[in-house]
Amino acid sequence: VIEVHEIVVKRLGPVPIIKGDFHYLPKKAKKFIAKWVSIMKPRCLYLCDGSQSEADEIIQKLTERGTLTKLPKYENCYLCRTDPADVARVESKTWIVSQEMYDTVPHLKGGVKGIMGQWMSPQRMQEQMDLRFPGCMSGRTMFVIPFSMGPIGSPLSKVAIQLTDSNYVLLCMRIMTRVSHEVYDVLGDNDFVQCIHSVGLPRPVQRKTINHWPCNPEKIMIAHFPEERRICSFGSGYGGNSLLGKKCFALRIASVIARDEGWLAEHMLLMSIIEPSGRETFVAAAFPSACGKTNLAMLQPTLPGYKTLCVGDDIAWMRFFEDGSLRGINPESGFFGVAPGTNYETNPNAMKTFQKNSIFTNVAETADGGYYWEGMENEVDKTIAITTWLGQPWRIGMPGKSSHPNSRFTAPAGQCPIIHPKWEDPNGVPVSAIIFGGRRPTGVPLVFETFSWEHGIAVGACVKSEATAAAEHSGKQIMHDPMAMRPFMGYNFGHYLKHWLELNRPPHKCPKIFHVNWFRLDDHGEFLWPGFGENIRVLDWIIRRVHGEKDLGVENAIGIVPRKDKFRLDGLKHPIDWDHLFSLPKNYWLDDTTDSRHFLEDMVGNDVPQVIWDELAAQEKRITAL
Numbered sequence: 001v002i003e004v005h006e007i008v009v010k011r012l013g014p015v016p017i018i019k020g021d022f023h024y025l026p027k028k029a030k031k032f033i034a035k036w037v038s039i040m041k042p043r044c045l046y047l048c049d050g051s052q053s054e055a056d057e058i059i060q061k062l063t064e065r066g067t068l069t070k071l072p073k074y075e076n077c078y079l080c081r082t083d084p085a086d087v088a089r090v091e092s093k094t095w096i097v098s099q100e101m102y103d104t105v106p107h108l109k110g111g112v113k114g115i116m117g118q119w120m121s122p123q124r125m126q127e128q129m130d131l132r133f134p135g136c137m138s139g140r141t142m143f144v145i146p147f148s149m150g151p152i153g154s155p156l157s158k159v160a161i162q163l164t165d166s167n168y169v170l171l172c173m174r175i176m177t178r179v180s181h182e183v184y185d186v187l188g189d190n191d192f193v194q195c196i197h198s199v200g201l202p203r204p205v206q207r208k209t210i211n212h213w214p215c216n217p218e219k220i221m222i223a224h225f226p227e228e229r230r231i232c233s234f235g236s237g238y239g240g241n242s243l244l245g246k247k248c249f250a251l252r253i254a255s256v257i258a259r260d261e262g263w264l265a266e267h268m269l270l271m272s273i274i275e276p277s278g279r280e281t282f283v284a285a286a287f288p289s290a291c292g293k294t295n296l297a298m299l300q301p302t303l304p305g306y307k308t309l310c311v312g313d314d315i316a317w318m319r320f321f322e323d324g325s326l327r328g329i330n331p332e333s334g335f336f337g338v339a340p341g342t343n344y345e346t347n348p349n350a351m352k353t354f355q356k357n358s359i360f361t362n363v364a365e366t367a368d369g370g371y372y373w374e375g376m377e378n379e380v381d382k383t384i385a386i387t388t389w390l391g392q393p394w395r396i397g398m399p400g401k402s403s404h405p406n407s408r409f410t411a412p413a414g415q416c417p418i419i420h421p422k423w424e425d426p427n428g429v430p431v432s433a434i435i436f437g438g439r440r441p442t443g444v445p446l447v448f449e450t451f452s453w454e455h456g457i458a459v460g461a462c463v464k465s466e467a468t469a470a471a472e473h474s475g476k477q478i479m480h481d482p483m484a485m486r487p488f489m490g491y492n493f494g495h496y497l498k499h500w501l502e503l504n505r506p507p508h509k510c511p512k513i514f515h516v517n518w519f520r521l522d523d524h525g526e527f528l529w530p531g532f533g534e535n536i537r538v539l540d541w542i543i544r545r546v547h548g549e550k551d552l553g554v555e556n557a558i559g560i561v562p563r564k565d566k567f568r569l570d571g572l573k574h575p576i577d578w579d580h581l582f583s584l585p586k587n588y589w590l591d592d593t594t595d596s597r598h599f600l601e602d603m604v605g606n607d608v609p610q611v612i613w614d615e616l617a618a619q620e621k622r623i624t625a626l
């Protein structure tokens, strides 16, 4: 013990600790910090404890410097404008590192570049790291952030330590995860997930800093080492690239831990629906980025007598318990939600959540000190002066956009008016249905139930969606995003499908699997389905199916769709075109099935489990017979 301690102290020698007591930390934490101090060479060390005074101090610094602007219209809310070159996840610079390539990516035909994750060898990654990390925190403070994903101490939770030189990241981590000194007590002598983050701009800076937002877009690299349970992120301060508890840990690293330990780490919201009878049913839903998870998780039902409660809006960790039930937790403690489109009509619960203690990134600002984005036209004085996310004067009705399409709010989950009283229950909540979905402008019905666990997984493996602004992709192309996990896979996607399939064994009670599409368009390009609060009608049908109510659906080639007379259409503001909403154009589906088969052949190759091929073949046969 003494030996290690001495090494640590020697290595830390010249680096002052400006806050916290290093001696209090567990041995492994000390070693970890000392190693990275010696590589990244920060000016000083700040050991975070999660206290409010810590946040106040950082916020004051950042508002003085200009990184944050106070929004006086609300309580303790701030606007942050990033460097406009650092606004979304960068999938092309995201890597999984493993000894064996096929642990990370599927076996593909020669020359094909896969889209289910990027692999790099440990040796090559070390070369890339050596070009970036040595001295990268020079002249900056290194924050040490102990955090828990999931309630501290829950058997379903995991702890980690993040090192970062970004105080914006510290503030957001405090909202999105449970930052606390108690994490060190949970940790003891155990291992933890090692999260290393740097904006990649040591002082004196080589690149002009814009908006007081240091970053290094040319050198962005987000490297995951599942075998070591380590994440090294360089060059970006933006959400999914820098809040390492989120996509990097809770999905990419956790999916590997989950495979090893027999559970699931998924890009899913968790919510419950309470019917007028008082019966409560929990569902999990996986939609690709910017396809409606936050909105569904916070739904305000339009059907009288119904209530929904939110457990989580982006990530679910789920495990089968001994009684066979699947139980899930939300590992996060905040929402990092898409701002544009959010308003009191579409998502009043989100609006109420971020009236205090929240951070708004890359949105616009009104002259009276409020936030503004596309979709708020009817909620502010239409003539008010607005400053865009790029700092330009602007008014409603002028060309261009006020906010970046991937601008986001960061708000504490506990402030959500419909947060579930059990959202922090260490044993999670029981999940009775799993729902997949995406943005599908044509061909795909509003809702269908799959025929079995296996068919449901095949449908999940074929999830597609129109590209959104959450990553660097542009245009309106339809992209495959199997299980809504394409950008977040931590290991070979074929092995992941096998892992899902193998969960169907006694005593596990596998939930029913559904597919939804809120985004089908009519011949004029308008949505066929009103969406948002009206989605309760779809959830209502789903949970009645889950509870075994008779005669609710009819079988067709792709699954079970609602009988029109068994689906709540009463009270809809505008009539809907049911036949179009549920039509199954044969040629569309033949093409779609061929496309899905090609996708799996090309991108998952030999690793696709036979069961999935069998399900696809059966589906193709049913469609051909239409």
Ligand code: GTP
Binding pocket: 287, 288, 289, 290, 291, 292, 293, 294, 295, 296, 313, 314, 336, 337, 338, 340, 341, 342, 346, 470, 518, 519, 527, 530, 531, 532, 535
């Ligand atoms: P990430 O945080 O990136 O994972 O996104 P998300 O899946 O949580 O998506 P979110 O709920 O933030 O919605 C993204 C966009 O979809 C917003 O512009 C919403 O207005 C829009 N949207 C959400 N639900 C619906 C719906 O039911 N119908 C329609 N037409 N649009 C919707």
Ligand code: SPV
Binding pocket: 088, 089, 238, 239, 240, 241, 246, 247, 288, 289, 290, 314, 336, 470, 471
């Ligand atoms: C997503 O893209 O799915 C997000 C935003 O939730 S980020 O945290 O940046 O990944």
Ligand code: MN
Binding pocket: 288, 289, 290, 314
């Ligand atoms: Mn997401």
